[in-house]
Amino acid sequence: MAYLVLEGFVSTSREVEDGKRQIMFFSIPGDMPTLMSHPDLPLDTDIQAMSACRLAAFDSRELYGLSLHFPRIGHIFWASALVFASIHREWIVNVGHRSAVSRLAHLFCEMAVRLEAYGLAREGSYEMPLNQVDLSDAIGLSRIHMNRSLQELRRQNLLTFENGRLTIHDWDRLVDVGHFRPDYLSLSLPIWRTGTIPAVPARTATGKTPVRRAIQI
């Protein structure tokens, strides 16, 4: 099965040997997290709902067949895989070479840009149903140091983060702190014009359970 996120956040992560979790990607409404792997191959990551989610389910073999018969559909899969890879590369740079505060700032900037492209953020404010443990697993730091970095961003009046909503007060300085390149995803370019997404029947998953299990509930 392949899933399209309709509401909520879904993470792509892996359990590391010492029991910790490294989050590699947050899927937002409009993303298809299971398309990060080839339908013929076993999923090499954990896909997990970070909040209450609505998902649409497709048969991945059918999707795959579609892509072979209609090149333009295959092309969209390809382009989406390239965007996944591009975001991954940015995360490598992030966890590889930047300080805790920068990583955090960069993550907030990235989510802002992606959510805005889908119309899910307004004036630098967006729903972000994650707790500090989730954030620390994403940026690869201890929750304690993560907490202190978040405080630092607050202290500098760059943002507020409460009740699952992030509000950016000073975009320019946040971009600066996170060394964020706003155009890196090229989300504004015409290759993404595919028309509106049609309504689909959806099932509901409740928060914090693995998607595959949640779906079967």
Added chain:
Amino acid sequence: MAYLVLEGFVSTSREVEDGKRQIMFFSIPGDMPTLMSHPDLPLDTDIQAMSACRLAAFDSRELYGLSLHFPRIGHIFWASALVFASIHREWIVNVGHRSAVSRLAHLFCEMAVRLEAYGLAREGSYEMPLNQVDLSDAIGLSRIHMNRSLQELRRQNLLTFENGRLTIHDWDRLVDVGHFRPDYLSLSLPIWRTGTIPAVPARTATGKTPVRRAIQI
């Protein structure tokens, strides 16, 4: 232009704000490093020859057109993008959560598996035309700490690395130290069967210069 590596190593990297370089991927013979980005979009990374290389050049617009007319070709592009993304995810885990020694071990394991899949490694020994600065930029650590980690691997008799050749003495323990999952790329699966690659005219690039520039020489 799109390039196919015929000989040598090519890195995908980005200059970070403080003048450092984060390497995100090593392309080996058989890889097409420029296919990590969409041909319609600006390249968002630096592509750099790490050694003397032979490359084959294609017009990327033509490749792109090919993929629209022949779905199976598009499918290969897609699958290759998925593998890029999968390797990227592994690198995120690597730089995010593992110690210096583990990162290094993991990198050596990954290259062994990939090179072996192309017939470029034998009995755990392969050409690796990189110096310690390159390696440290890939694993995101200072060259000094990288050097000490390499010494640790040598001290444990896991490998030797000299004259651009890596030889693994104890694969099982190296896999263990690097927490490497040998099957993670699924390189043995049938989706990769595409027949042999035909001979193509090639140009030569000399080491350590950006590919685009090298090509024009």
Added chain:
DNA sequence: CGTTGTATTGATGTACTTCAACGCCCGTGG
């Protein structure tokens, strides 16, 4: 009412960075 999950703070430990120096090899030029 205790229990559980989450945010926060302080104190201590450590893995890594940075700075500085040295040695080796090898190419270049006197």
Added chain:
DNA sequence: CCACGGGCGTTGAAGTACATCAATACAACG
């Protein structure tokens, strides 16, 4: 032939950004 310099690997010592351990506070909840 030797002198010089640059690239690369290696070592020691000092500094720092992070992790770990431990404790508290607070809200939600059965």
